[in-house]
Amino acid sequence: MTAIVSLPITSWDQPISSANQTLAIEALEAGNVVLLPQLPFVVREDERPLLESNVIQGIKNVSLAPANGTFKGSKGTEAEQRQLQAMMMRFAASTKSLANNLLSPYEEGLQQARASFRPVEIAGRPTSWRKDDTRLHVDNFPSSPTLGKRILRVFSNINPQNQPRVWRLGEPFETVAQRYLASLPKPLWGASKIMNALGITKSPRSAYDHYMLRLHDHMKADQDYQTQPSHQEQLFAAGTTWMVFTDQVSHAAMSGQFVLEQTFLLPVEYMQHPAQAPLRVLERLTGRGLV
Template identity: 60%
Template sequence: MTDIIRLPIASWDQPCSPQEQFAATQALEDGQVLLLPQLDFPLLDAERPFLSPDIAGAAKNVSLNPADGSVRGSSAAGTELGVLHGMMTRFAASSQTLLRQLLSPYAPTLRAGRTSFRPVEIAGRETSWRKDDTRLHVDSFPSSPTGGERILRLFTNVHPQGRTRSWRLGESFEGVARRYLPSLHRPLPGSCELLHLLGITKGRRTAYDHFMLQLHDRMKADTKYQAQVEQSTHEFAPGQTWLVYTDQASHAAMAGQYAFEQTFYLPVAGMVESAKSPLRVLERLMRRELV
């Protein structure tokens, strides 16, 4: 079962002891959620107006692309867009500062991905079942194959009126894999190359990505599983930050509004114990390389 491990870290640039760093990598690589209950991200006065769903466009999330520094998915323009950009880059920089201290074993290979600001209430949102993150799932995205690289995400709840972000946490990755693997389809020969050539995927979808997407979909489509699998609920309070490998830990976000999220990617070789990665777990269970 996915568990919550707490560390008393109160600032983004706090030095971390080797013991804290070891506890952090171990908890994360075991698929647990690492909660920093005292780590807040206070907004500046000029940023307070962004605490409104109106700042988001149809995509519901505002995102910062690290490749070109562009902010997408917002209704802001001009000066307001500049302030929004400043807020997003400050969260991205704070997250990176924290991880350099807290997860220093990852420093040589960790790569920052997108930053998102999520100002829209989760509960009652209309989406297709496949995009519905209120269903337990492991992260895997059709257009962004990782080839096995880890997806590590950091969240901070910044709700100004005390509303928690409510998550469900489910069974272990190996539990998910053992349950669904026997019924998964193999990729059609050549299909992964074709998706890349057609521009449907950014990079080549490997056999690993193919199976992870199916796991994601199978979990979400299985309403009996959603109701019956062993699970727990956790309320993340405003002013709290948490980290989790979302490609490994079964999770679902049920309710809440106003959170930041920073995605990181880590090659399997950069982990402390790479045998715990979804890639190596699937390869062990299937007795084949998933390249």
């Protein structure tokens, strides 16, 4: 089962020993969660009203591109939106500093992607089964093919009522892949170029992206799999931060609200143990290159 590896980190920009760097990377690449229980992202007093204002009412996801500050998905007054954007930029800068210190062997390859703020209670939220993140799944992006890059995500629970974020964690990636691979349809010749030409995807999908998206859907659609008692529950308390390769770890967010998230992408060649990457696992199981 997925292990939770805790580290005593108390600052987003503190120097981190090589021993703790190694511990974090070994845990992440093995498909575990790195928990930082003493590392809160502190919401400033002037930002606290944002968690009660119209800027986030009914909003599932507010997104931010740290590279240029592009900000989407919020409501409220112009001043409130600017303040939320500034808070998210501060979170993005904090996570980048953390990643550079804790995961320094990745530094040359690690690419900071979008940050998000998820203010709505996830339990009971109406949505389609495919978009229902309370169902166990692994991550891939329908419109933005990763071409095998790892998806590393850093989460921080900023819930003002001190409510936890509750996850379920599933089986190791290779076990899940072996369960579903034979039932996944193979990519259709030319389909990736057509989807790209039509603007459905930002670049042509690789065979890897095809299989990962189908795996995501088959997992979520399989109600028997979703209700297996072997899956473990994990509570992430308010004021804690955690990171995980969500393309590898089967996960589902069951309840909670007010979570900040930062996505990083990592090419497989920058890993310490590339054979553990989902790309390499699927290539081994299919007997062919997938990118």
